[in-house]
Amino acid sequence: MKKIWRVFLYEYLRHVLRKRFIFAVLSLPMIVVAMGIFGVIMVALQYDGRPVGYVDLANWLANPVESAPDAAELFRDVEIVAFPGEEAALQALEKGEIQGYYVFSKNYLESGEVRLVAKETPSQGAQTAFESFVRENLVKDLPKEVQIRLLSGDRLNIQTLDGSRQSGEGRWVEIAIPLATGVLFMFVVNMTGGYLLRAVVEEKENRTMEIVITSVSPTQLMAGKIVGNLSVGLTQLFLWLVAPIAGLIFLRSFVPWIQSIQVFTPTFWLTMAAILPAFIMVAALMAAVGATATETSEASAVAGWFTIPLVMPYWFMSLLMKNPNAPLSVVMSLFPLTAPVTLPVRFAFTTVPVWQTAFSIALLYVCAAASIWLAGRAFRLGMLRYGKRLALKELFGLEKKAL
Amino acid sequence: MAAIQIDHIVKKFGSLRAVDDVSFSVESGEIFGLLGPNGAGKTTTIRIILDIFKPDSGQVSILGGAMSEAKKDRIGYLPEERGLYQDIRLEQALTYLASLKGLTGADARQRLDAYLERFDLNQHRKKKVKELSKGMQQKAQLIVTFAHNPELVIIDEPFSGLDPVNTQMVKDLMREQREKGVTIVMCTHQMNQVEELCDRLVLINQGKAVLYGRLEEIRHQFAGHEVLVKPVGELPIQIPGVVSRESHNGTVLLHLSQDVSPQEVLRGLVESGVGLERFEIAMPTLDQIFIEVVQGEQKVG
Known part of the structure; x- marks a missing residue:
């Protein structure tokens, strides 16, 4: 066994300690890291952190629940801002203070109708943040366990x-x-x-x-x-x-x-x-x-x-x-x-x-x-x-x- | 105890009998010559001894029995077909090959340091093997052969590629090893080296052992009816019992008649008042014996 080990060590080390091997090993992770950095830079350049607004004509969001911002996230959640009326929201949109605003119709709770006003489609982060905000407020009065279950969605599991x-x-x-x-x-x-x-x-x-x-x-x-x-x-x-x-x-x-x-x-x-x-x-x-x-x-x-x-x-x-x-x-x-x-x-x-x-x-x-x-x-x-x-x-x- | 005992080994390659009923033994602590012309079967015999080839018939005993993995650490071998890993440093190649002979890292380093110093290779230890001269590589291979302090060493043409200084160094090393009790089997064509170093020898020709025994006994066996004399003055024109003479640099070779002994010729010279600086029975050189035996075999063949 000792001699197998010696042959093993010789064969292993003479390749692993060569510059050629070290270079080959490092090249792939370096390319991956470089691509990752490039991706983060691209996302950062496209990132729009401006808030989105909403106008609550249905008056169902008197005391809205707001998602706790995740401190660990690289790009923080887009803020959701309430506007008393559509005029104020439009003014903020014109000034470029917000990406856009959503208008809940008067009978929103029955019809589910929401209208988006924006110059360009808000960022994916803004849309996701607003959808989470709506979901969390819709279930806020239910028991905690039910809220968690509803928000986590369904998981299909097949068993023999x-x-x-x-x-x-x-x-x-x-x-x-x-x-x-x-x-x-x-x-x-x-x-x-x-x-x-x-x-x-x-x-x-x-x-x-x-x-x-x-x-x-x-x-x-x-x-x-x-x-x-x-x-x-x-x-x-x-x-x-x-x-x-x-x-x-x-x-x-x-x-x-x-x-x-x-x-x-x-x-x-x-x-x-x-x-x-x-x-x-x-x-x-x-x-x-x-x-x-x-x-x-x-x-x-x-x-x-x-x-x-x-x-x-x-x-x-x-x-x-x-x-x-x-x-x-x-x-x-x-x-x-x-x-x-x-x-x-x-x-x-x-x-x-x-x-x-x-x-x-x-x-x-x-x-x-x-x-x-x-x-x-x-x-x-x-x-x-x-x-x-x-x-x-x-x-x-x-x-x-x-x- | 015999370090190597070979009994009636036969090895055939197709219709060729490379080794044909060869028997000999190598005693512990001697330098033994394994001689023969090219293609005689020397290398095949060595490979059979080392269990690289299996004989078709016959028995081989090495260091007291059959070859085993454990015995490999007690044997040093410098083959005819030899080389070193070319693309690594000399130090690394030597340490690896020494470690395969069972030396630990520290032991290998210590022994290699001493040998590298002795063979004047210390300053080249960090160089790649392919950057070394042929002579340097030859010395490095000798280091691999001896570094693990083997009990038995088998070396095929140990002096090829070496200059006179390094040849002397290797001869000194071989004598030193013999003093320590190491058995050495030397395979070579250089008969002067055999005469200088070997205690006993076997001569293989066309797969058969044709000469075997102590060097001096073999030379006596082949000695003709001749004496070498160096007279102080001139030799008499007529010397009783001498049929012819040849002179060379003041030394005269006397060919004697079959019915007279060298002692009788010496007595006759002394009695006739001839001063002598030298009188000895003329022994053939190993070269002469080698040629005589091999050519004789070829004629018979």
Whole structure:
């Protein structure tokens, strides 16, 4: 284990401590931050903080309730100002003191009729503030709990008959997680694959093969290389995700709907359980290709084929969503290369039998271990063939003459 | 105890018998020469010893048994096909390779410091390996071979790419290691280095071990019926038992008849009053033995 750790550290640090890597990692968050700052500036330039007024001809707002301003908000709520009559409101509008004013008709409580007078459509913030103001005043005489319930609106929640699964409007994230993770999966595999292929072919190109192989076992070497290079990709991904997650946490206090997002659902944990061995398996298979190839460019071309089964679940996404228990859906959720995306997607749409989940995950871990072994074998068989390719039948032991 | 024991190993690549029924042993604490012309099967033999290749038949025992992962830390190996990671600093490459031999970070640094100083590479430790000369890289590879204080060292052509000063430094290091009890197997074409350093040797040709034993015994075995003499004055024209002579820089090589011994010739010279500065049985050089054996094998083949 100690030697796997040393190979891992060497492979990991030599990439992570390079200027090229640091620059690549910093570039994306910096672009995101720059775009965020640009967006805030644009909003600030367009922001109209002038109040909106109202004229209450129905006389129902004798003692109006006013929303408490949220001190934490970047752009404060637009103030709602009462005018005794339409003349005063019009004067204020002409002077540009207000964005516009609303006129409640005499029979507003029966008809709900409100008229807006403005030179231009008031800002979104002004309209939202006025709508909240009206809603809060309409329910102000009801008991507190009823007020809260009415103001929070409806939430549709669908539950299976046995109560084991449920889905609601706020649970869209649950479906988005496996889909987004699959995309990130392919991204990391492509990125890591490049590092890994170089790292494996490097032993041949630099002729360090025999020194290394008489120090560690091929399996230890490949395990260290695979996990090390995979961690480089995951580090890059993690650092890229930290920026948007930090942004979401920052925005939570300003955007209420973000608070309703539930990320750590069973689907999330299932995705994580499937993705880790899948990463190792695909990376190990790529390493095996690297060990059998003679040049980095040749290895890269072959490794491209691994992304095809990874993309397959997206081709059949409609079927997976509409009929998650169809035979093809089940097979794809059990087959190791398609399982990381298919299984969580099925899980989000149906009740997946426990045996299928357990079998799929267990198979992924077995395949990950087998792939590392195969990569080690490919390395052992291919290592001393400078400039010679290793045949597949030799790799799988079908050729009698092994080294 | 033998550090390496090889019994009747055979390795075939297709129809080629790269190693054909080779047996020899390497004793602990000796410098052992593994010799042979190009393509003789030396490197394949080394790879079998180190478990890089599996033999088709025969037995290999290294450091008292079969090769294991734990034993790898007790062995230093400088292969023929060798290099270092090119795109990293020398210090980083050496520390990593030493750590794969089981050294902790602090131990590796301490030992590498001493070796870098000794091999005059200290001022280059921060440079990338690809910026170093071939000779410097060769020295760095020797450091990797010895840094973890191995009990057994196998080195293939240790002097290639080294100037005379560094060659001497490596020879001193090898002798010093032998004094400490380290076993060294040296594979080389430079016969003068073998004569200077090796205690015993095996010569492999066309996959077979054709010579094996102590260096002096082998030379005696190949010694002809000749003596070298350096007379104080002139040698008599007729010397009993001598059939011909060759002179070179004051030294004369006397070819003796088969029925006379060198001792009888010496006695005859002393009795006839010839002054002698030097009288010794003429031994063939290892180069001569090598050529004789290899060419003889080729003729037989």
